[in-house]
Amino acid sequence: MSHKPINPGLKTALEMGPILAFFGAYLWLKDRIFVIGGTEYEGFIVVTAAFIPVFLIATGVLWKLTGHLSRMQAVTAVLIVVFGGLSVWLNDERFFKMKPTLIYLLFGTTLAIGLMRGESWLRSVMEGLMPLKHQGWMILTRRVTMLFFGLAVLNEVIWRTMSTETWVYFKTFGLTAAIFLFFISQSGLFKAYSIEDDKDPGAQ
Known part of the structure; x- marks a missing residue:
């Protein structure tokens, strides 16, 4: 569609x-x-x-x-x-608090399976937003996979050791900010592997 x-x-x-x-x-x-x-x-x-x-x-x-x-x-x-x-x-509020953990574990595991097959499944989701060369997608996918696993662990630590109010703030703002800052930090990768480089006659 x-x-x-x-x-x-x-x-x-x-x-x-x-x-x-x-x-x-x-x-x-x-x-x-x-x-x-x-x-x-x-x-x-x-x-x-x-x-x-x-x-x-x-x-x-x-x-x-x-x-x-x-x-x-x-x-x-x-x-x-x-x-x-x-x-x-x-x-029991614990089930809802576990949800981000399971989401990030599921997404991270899915991307890891793609990487083991030599594929970037992240590319099929995000290619329209930032066209990259294959190598760039593989590097980004490895980094996003680690990000997802890291966020899963962080969510577990916070909901199990801190108050519900702290978790709600973390869920609402912390997770979103972490993902936003992660992609901002990848600007060097986006420049290095941009598909637009192929338009340069000297690019390989």
């Missing part, structure tokens, strides 16, 4: 809006206890329950507008439903 053009601001709002809404709702309700059906639920669980349909609606709208969802987006949606649902069903 071909991709349809979409306003970048709207795309960002659909991707980041549910996460920021989760953050704001958590800060608002974090100290409250809700009694539903005779069972007490902390604010985190209630916010998680609300986040799931909001995220799915935003993802559905993005799919409708662009005509496309990446495998990464689809897998993320499934894991949010499964682990968010388990947290709500079992009234």
Whole structure:
């Protein structure tokens, strides 16, 4: 299915809006206890329950507008439903906190399998954003694989050793900032292996 053009601001709002809404709702309700059906639920669980349909609606709208969802987006949606649902069903916030760990382990393992086959599966996801030579894609994929494994470990350390509020800040801002800074730090690689170099008669 071909991709349809979409306003970048709207795309960002659909991707980041549910996460920021989760953050704001958590800060608002974090100290409250809700009694539903005779069972007490902390604010985190209630916010998680609300986040799931909001995220799915935003993802559905993005799919409708662009005509496309990446495998990464689809897998993320499934894991949010499964682990968010388990947290709500079992009234246990740990399942939702584990979700980023599993997402990054899954993505990291998938990229590692591609590397063992001599392929960059990252390329199929990101080639339209930054065309690189094959060697550049292989180097970037190795680095992204290590990034994903590192973030998985970091998420485990934070949710197991720190407060829920600290984890929410980390999930909302820390993970996004880490990925953003990682790609900023790869500017030298992008310049060295840009496909545009091939236009230079002296390039090999």
